[in-house]
Amino acid sequence: MEGCRKNFVCLLPQEEREKILNDRNIERGIKEDKKKNKRSKKLLLLGTGEAGKSTFIKNLRMTQGNGYEEEEREKNIPIMHKNILEGMQILLLSKDYLNADFASDAERNTAAAKVIKEISSEGQDLLQHDQIAFIKQLWCDQGIQDLFQNRAKLEIQIPDSAQYFFDEIDRIIQPNYVPTDKDILNARIPTSGVHSYEFEIKKKILRVIDVGGQRGERKKWIQCFDDVTSLIYLAAISEYDQILDDPSLDLNAANNRKRLDESLLVFKEVCSNKMFLASAFILFLNKKDLFDEKIMKSRLADHYPEYTGPEQNSEEAGEFIKQMFFDKIEDGRSVFAHYTCANDKDNIKSIFTNIRAQILKEETDKIFGEELKN
Ligand SMILES: Nc1nc2c(ncn2[C@@H]2O[C@H](COP(=O)(O)OP(=O)(O)O)[C@@H](O)[C@H]2O)c(=O)[nH]1
Ligand SMILES: [Mg+2]
Incomplete structure (x- = not known):
């Protein structure tokens, strides 16, 4: 009450009183920010x-x-699925563009490729089991491997993390999977x-x-x-x-x-x-x-x-x-x-x-x- 009497704020109408108190808070905030900025x-x-x-x-x-807390780790899982999908889609597009062939099992791989190319990465968070199986099957094909080895020459660049996630697919799709630090460091989200x-x-x-x-x-x-x-x-x-x-x-x-x-x-x-x-x-x-x-x-x-x-x-x-x-x-x-x-x-x-x-x-x-x- 003493402080209030000194600067008469409490005698002002409520609206003005709130404005003054608000201004004071802002000033205090700026002072604190300045102090923090010094450090x-x-x-x-x-x-x-x-x-x-x-x-x-x-x-x-x-x-x-x-x-990273567990919850935040888990937020990386859809990113990893997206990295895997986009990596394979780029490989398949490049294969078509270069008229390259699958090394084996052409019919089965062509059918798998059709499914993968048609998935929209915006449409779903996680890849389904059959989609994962197709990606694994395609990744094993020597023709796809050769394209990947020569990836520097491709018109569309394959993200550097693609290989890491292709190789880790089996672990990533486990039901209780929680991404490790290494997984998080390899997940790519454009800033x-x-x-x-x-x-x-x-x-x-x-x-x-x-x-x-x-x-x-x-x-x-x-x-x-x-x-x-x-x-x-x-x-x-x-x-x-x-x-x-x-x-x-x-x-x-x-x-x-x-x-x-x-x-x-x-x-x-x-x-x-x-x-x-x-x-x-x-x-x-x-x-x-x-x-x-x-x-x-x-x-x-x-x-x-x-x-x-x-x-x-x-x-x-x-x-x-x-x-x-x-x-x-x-x-x-x-x-x-x-x-x-x-x-x-x-x-x-x-x-x-x-x-x-x-x-x-x-x-x-x-x-x-x-x-x-x-
Ligand atoms: N192998 C490898 N991959 C890296 C390295 N640094 C970054 N990456 C990967 O490169 C991709 C792009 O990295 P990012 O930090 O998103 O690049 P930014 O665009 O500069 O922010 C991610 O998938 C990273 O995991 C590195 O030193 N070695
Ligand atoms: Mg970035």
């Missing part, structure tokens, strides 16, 4: 579509945050818009911003460019032999561009953006596992003739790609590069420990001396 650091993740940005955040959640996730690390709040990477989505990036403490640019180095099939792609534009070229171009634009001059800048040369596998079968020099190093040598080839990125940096800024597997918990845990100070912007000078520098 908070903003980490922005950029990169083209499917580079691994969202997977990195999932991984942070598992290794630095509270992980649209801008998303923010908070983690508390060493008494600081780390706000990690995830964005969509496709061309149409990149227009939205600018809205999260202010106050960036640190920036991680993710590039999937395994893409060196893949072409771009971005759905938002203008068909008359450079639609034959190599995926890695697109990533190099976007990296160059990001590097030259003056808004990031004060931010720590980190480059993740991601999908190192797929890169190591691919370099044994697909020659880097076939796609980048400037590469004159040894074949089937992941280390030399990786260094060449890293240098292509570093060559795009014009203003002499320091960029720290790491080879990563965003879907591997141990790998991200150790990389994150390594770069944590840079991300939280502490003791940066000490690290600058030690790390890989441009």
Whole structure:
């Protein structure tokens, strides 16, 4: 009552009283936000579509945050079914487009393919048992396997997670199945818009911003460019032999561009953006596992003739790609590069420990001396 008498709020009509109290709440909220912002650091993740940005955040959640509750794990099951269905539909479409044949059992496989091609992924959440059986049957066909092995050359790209889920089908369809961390890290959901996730690390709040990477989505990036403490640019180095099939792609534009070229171009634009001059800048040369596998079968020099190093040598080839990125940096800024597997918990845990100070912007000078520098 004493406080009320002092500022006369309680003597005002109810409507005005509510307005004043509401304004006070907002002010208090802003003050609290400011206090929180002082403790908070903003980490922005950029990169083209499917580079691994969202997977990195999932991984942070598992290794630095509270992980996933069972209910949330289960929400991933329809995504996995969708990944399996879309993966097989792309293989079948590519088979038709290339006039390729099934290696065996043509009649049975043609009938199974007809069923799978007609399923709409919007229409149902989970694949039915007979549909799963057809997909398994088709996945076993050597003709489909050959197409999959040569997938980099296909007009429509098959998601990287397809093989993982095809191989895990029997486990995924068990009645009491709960997705493991590894399953969640491999499930692919394209990101649209801008998303923010908070983690508390060493008494600081780390706000990690995830964005969509496709061309149409990149227009939205600018809205999260202010106050960036640190920036991680993710590039999937395994893409060196893949072409771009971005759905938002203008068909008359450079639609034959190599995926890695697109990533190099976007990296160059990001590097030259003056808004990031004060931010720590980190480059993740991601999908190192797929890169190591691919370099044994697909020659880097076939796609980048400037590469004159040894074949089937992941280390030399990786260094060449890293240098292509570093060559795009014009203003002499320091960029720290790491080879990563965003879907591997141990790998991200150790990389994150390594770069944590840079991300939280502490003791940066000490690290600058030690790390890989441009
Ligand atoms: N094998 C492998 N797959 C990865 C890696 N990083 C991401 N992926 C997979 O690549 C797909 C696209 O990743 P996502 O994080 O959605 O890419 P974003 O578009 O940049 O957010 C997902 O299926 C991930 O599981 C990696 O380092 N290795
Ligand atoms: Mg994403």
